[in-house]
Amino acid sequence: MTSITLHGAVEEIGGNKILIEDGDTKLFFDFGLSFGKYGDFFSHYLQPRRHSILSDYMDLGLLPNLSGLYRQDYEKRFRESSPEPNYDGVILSHPHLDHAGFLSYVRSDIPAYCSPGCKAILQVFEESSYGFHEYTRLKESFKIRESKRDSTKIVKDRSSVIPREVNIFKPNFKIDDITIHPFPVDHSVPGSNSFVIETSEGSIVYTGDIRFHGLKGNFSQFFVEKAAAFDPDILISEGTNIQDTKSYGELDLQQDLFSVLENVRGLVIVNFPVRDTDRMRSFIEGAKHTDRSLVINMRQAYTLKTLAENGVTHVPRLDEVKIFVPRKGWGVINDMNYPIEIQMQDYHSWENQFIEQNNSVTADEISSSPEKYIFRCDFFELKYLFDIKPPQESIYIRSITEPVDEEMELDQIKVDNWLKHFGLYPYIQLHCSGHASGYEIQEMVKQLNPKKVIPVHTEKPAEFSSFHGDVILKGLGEKYTLS
């Protein structure tokens, strides 16, 4: 018997946790955080309780109440933990947190499977981001040990790390009787994949997040052609923009960007999503077109470096950009009154490698030749404008999505205040979505010609019925059986 159960992404964008069972084999496709539900209860200032996180999240419907799935150090805090795992693997479509973020709570003896790009980005999260990111290395909690200095004392033991097996996709790999064919597709982060899943009761296609209007639209098209040949029984399709008819693509954005940049004499400041390497490519091209250089932050530099080390292609190289070294901590970088060791202590160890690079730049360098740069500056980096001092005739390009909730709206008010303070208001909005338009989804469904469609990752799943005759709308945790 084969079944599909959605434990997330039902009438919401993100939080994908799709359980496919075939006989005794149980696989999760994605195990993501639902930003919507999370935001209903938590904020920057009201964080979850780490010690009871599993039971609290289950109580709020953020995690399904299943046994043999969660890491035992946390599960043992509120119930008996199963000695053996009940699931055979978690297959990640891509490294956005609404698809991969909750892998941190999955027990270490359940292996994960993903693309090299996805693994690289998860590694960057793990090594350089705040928050709970334990994908490949689980730091065991709630352990105690004797103090090394004084054996009569007991201390909290934070040293134990349990590795998780994170396997890189092979072209068609098998987990028990299920065969999985991953296909790289176009989306707004490297390492994105869609799947054909062959089960004993038929073939299932799962899109993950997909679009056709980015720089790798041909990848998505190739996937659709190949997947159609499997004569899919079920299509599990994202529908983020199901109501949008037009699609404004990355190349349209590049054209608009070029004409904006041609008329700027001061500094160009831009905010685009930190891990969107296609958008980074667009701004690199814009910079080349106008004799400027794109300046990215150290986390982005670390991401490009890690992607390259993992053999990921179709992403910018580190030598195509400049790396911004901001004043942090004591703010003594390049201050000769302080020894170099003290200067370096203002930075995380992973940042040190970028400080002395020949393509690193400081605020002073940008400030003295603003016409040479496009400076990427996100919400948290607005404070560096004090050092950069954008001159008159500088502009700010907002290259991220419109605010979708109250918290984003409040943040945007703060951004506007900063822009007004530095004479950068009004800003220019240039953005294209990471998701297929309704028209593109409709075309994809037509080509795949599946017998049934299960919409996910959309607030309007019923819209799919306007162009397909057999749309399955199941509630959260309701099992659908293939027959």
Ligand SMILES: [Zn+2]
């Ligand atoms: Zn998503």
Ligand SMILES: [Zn+2]
């Ligand atoms: Zn995504």
